[in-house]
Amino acid sequence: MKIFKVLGSGCTKCKNTVQLIQSTANALAVEVTVEKVEDPAQIMAYSVMSTPAVVMNETVVHKGGIPSKEQVTQWLQD
Amino acid sequence: MFQIFTDLASWLVYDLMGLSSATKLGDALHFFVEDVSKIFVLLLVMIYLIALMRASINVEKVRDFLAGRNRGVSYLLASGFGAITPFCSCSSIPVFLGFTSAGIPVGITMAFLITSPLINEVAVLLLLSLLGWKLTLAYVVVGMLVGILGGLFLDSIRAERWLQSFAAKALQNGRAEQTVSTDSTSLKLTFKQRHNFAKAEALEIFGRVWKWVIIGVGLGAALHGFVPNGWIEEHLGAGEWWSVPAAVLVGIPLYSNATGVIPVMESLITNGLPIGTALAFCMSTVAASFPEFILLKQVMQWRLLATLFAMLLVSFTMMGWILNSLLFLL
Numbered sequence: 579m580k581i582f583k584v585l586g587s588g589c590t591k592c593k594n595t596v597q598l599i600q601s602t603a604n605a606l607a608v609e610v611t612v613e614k615v616e617d618p619a620q621i622m623a624y625s626v627m628s629t630p631a632v633v634m635n636e637t638v639v640h641k642g643g644i645p646s647k648e649q650v651t652q653w654l655q656d
Numbered sequence: 657m658f659q660i661f662t663d664l665a666s667w668l669v670y671d672l673m674g675l676s677s678a679t680k681l682g683d684a685l686h687f688f689v690e691d692v693s694k695i696f697v698l699l700l701v702m703i704y705l706i707a708l709m710r711a712s713i714n715v716e717k718v719r720d721f722l723a724g725r726n727r728g729v730s731y732l733l734a735s736g737f738g739a740i741t742p743f744c745s746c747s748s749i750p751v752f753l754g755f756t757s758a759g760i761p762v763g764i765t766m767a768f769l770i771t772s773p774l775i776n777e778v779a780v781l782l783l784l785s786l787l788g789w790k791l792t793l794a795y796v797v798v799g800m801l802v803g804i805l806g807g808l809f810l811d812s813i814r815a816e817r818w819l820q821s822f823a824a825k826a827l828q829n830g831r832a833e834q835t836v837s838t839d840s841t842s843l844k845l846t847f848k849q850r851h852n853f854a855k856a857e858a859l860e861i862f863g864r865v866w867k868w869v870i871i872g873v874g875l876g877a878a879l880h881g882f883v884p885n886g887w888i889e890e891h892l893g894a895g896e897w898w899s900v901p902a903a904v905l906v907g908i909p910l911y912s913n914a915t916g917v918i919p920v921m922e923s924l925i926t927n928g929l930p931i932g933t934a935l936a937f938c939m940s941t942v943a944a945s946f947p948e949f950i951l952l953k954q955v956m957q958w959r960l961l962a963t964l965f966a967m968l969l970v971s972f973t974m975m976g977w978i979l980n981s982l983l984f985l986l
Contacts, residue, residue, distance in 0.1 A: 587749050587951060618749045618954050619822045627715045627754035629747045642714065643856075 580654070581636075582612045585621045586629035595630045595644050602650045610654070658694055658785060665690035684881025691786070691873045691919055696866070698781055699915075703861050706777045707854035711845055713741055715751055718768070723758040727811075734764045735803035738771030739796070748948065752955055756823055759830030762816045766964070767807030774799040774943050778865065782918040787925065794979070795935060802939070802971045809967060818960035868916035876923035889928030900976035903933050904969055907940030917941045932979030936972045943968055 582599050586592030596612050603610040615621060615633075624631065624638055631641035634653050665686045669675050675682035718737045722730055748769055755765040775796055783792040816827055845853075892899045917938045925934050949961055956964075 585750075587747075587954075618753055621750050622753040622757060622826060625754065625757070627719065627747070627750045629750050 580608070580610045580634060582610055582653075583615050583633040584612065585615045585624060585626050585631040585633060585641075587618070587621075588614075588616050589629075591644050592630040595632065598644065598647065599632070599650055602647060603654055606651065606654055608654045661690050661694040661697075664693055680881045684877040687880045687923070688873055688877035691876065691922075692869060694785060695782060695869050695873070695915075695919070696862075698785055699778065699862055699865070699869075700858055702781050703777065704854045704858040707857035708850050710740065711850040711853040715741060715747075715754065719755050719758050719760065722755070722760050722764060722768075727761070727764070730760075730764045731767050731804045731807045732800075734767040734807065735771040735800045738768040738803060739775035739800060740777075741772065749951055749954055752952070753823060753826060756819075756955075757826040757830045759827065759832075761811050762819070762827070763807035763809070763811030765807075766810050766815075767803045770806050770943060770968070771800055771803035773948075774802070774939060778861065778915050779918065779942075782915065786918060786922040791931065794931070795938075798935065798975050798979075799939065802943075802968070802975065806964075806967055806971060810964070813963070815960055815963065818957040818963070820955050820957060823955040865915040869919070872916035872919040876919040876921075879920070879927060880923045883927060886928065888924065892929055892933065897977070899930075900933050900936050900980065901969075901973045903937035903976065904940040904972045907937045907972075908969075910941050930980045932976040932981075935979060936976030939975075940968070940972045943972075 584592055584596045584599070586595070592614065596614055599610065599612050603612075621629070621631075624633060626638060626641050628642035630644065632639050632645055632653075639653060640649065666677075668689055669682055669686045670677055673685075675685060677683060677686065718734075718741055722734055722737075725733070752765055752769060755768070756762070780792060780796065783795055816824060819827065921934045921938050924937075925931060949965065952961060952964075
């Protein structure tokens with residue numbers, strides 16, 4: 579099972595990113611957990627500076643905005 | 657070049673709706689239609705063009721560029737990068753920590769973070785189109801000065817003492833290691849990638865700011881049409897020394913971004929508000945916002961936040977007074 583973390587300080591973009599991953603996973607019937615990380619110390623640990631950023635199984639796969647649906651689909655199907 | 661928007665407004669308001677330009681309503685509505693149409697078109701076109709050019713700049717690059725550089729020029733560079741690098745205000749904490757953990761002094765980081773919301777492509781475009789190049793230049797110079805001097809001041813009082821402990825630790829580690837991260841490989845973008853970035857950027861920014869434009873221009877139009885001529889000049893003119901700090905104090909709780917405030921500023925200035933007072937109002941609305949300060953609390957102790965806040969207040973007030981007194985000399 580893939581574990582996603584969305585890093586960001588809680589603005590709308592971060593919430594939308596969480597929703598996008600969750601809903602895409604539901605649509606593809608892939609089981610995932612999506613966690614939202616707001617703690618600045620944790621975000622710093624991934625050395626991410628532009629949020630929202632997406633971490634998949636502890637690897638930063640995207641940063642600086644809402645990912646596109648195609649990207650999310652690709653992560654889920656990999 | 658902008659005449660077409662004046663004509664559009666005249667046609668719509670005077671010809672189509674049959675209002676007279678001598679009435680207050682007609683005048684205010686004309687101002688509203690002209691500014692909203694002009695700003696909307698400019699925003700979409702110009703953000704797209706600017707985003708095409710800066711598609712490959714990002715905060716990671718700025719950090720790597722600033723890390724380990726000599727202090728003197730860094731304040732200027734940080735503030736300059738703040739002016740041209742946009743980032744969502746909800747990213748300010750990760751940016752702050754990213755800079756800090758690369759060992760960049762707090763003052764230099766803050767020079768970047770103060771300048772960034774003050775000067776951005778949208779603000780500069782609006783200023784240019786509504787208020788002309790002289791004021792735009794003054795705005796950019798003052799905005800950068802506030803960032804640079806603010807940064808110098810914070811370092812001179814050793815502001816890093818008042819960081820939250822984990823941020824202070826990150827700074828120390830960063831200094832000891834002097835690492836320059838390697839994840840920001842300079843990527844070459846194809847035109848198609850640039851186009852996609854620019855298109856997304858233009859639509860995203862437009863989607864975020866269009867309501868501010870309506871509100872800002874609406875307020876500006878109301879001021880323009882309904883405040884009696886000469887009233888502002890008489891009551892809030894440059895002779896009234898207190899008008900500048902008052903403008904700053906009024907500006908702070910009004911959280912807005914530059915897009916909403918600049919049309920109000922245009923209207924205030926054409927109605928006789930001195931430029932220093934108008935700029936002080938505009939900058940305090942844009943730069944010192946409560947939501948941002950609450951975010952910064954995560955990495956700074958109260959003392960540093962209060963210092964930062966006071967510093968911005970004082971610098972906007974001083975800037976307003978200086979500009980107003982220069983106007984007297986002219």
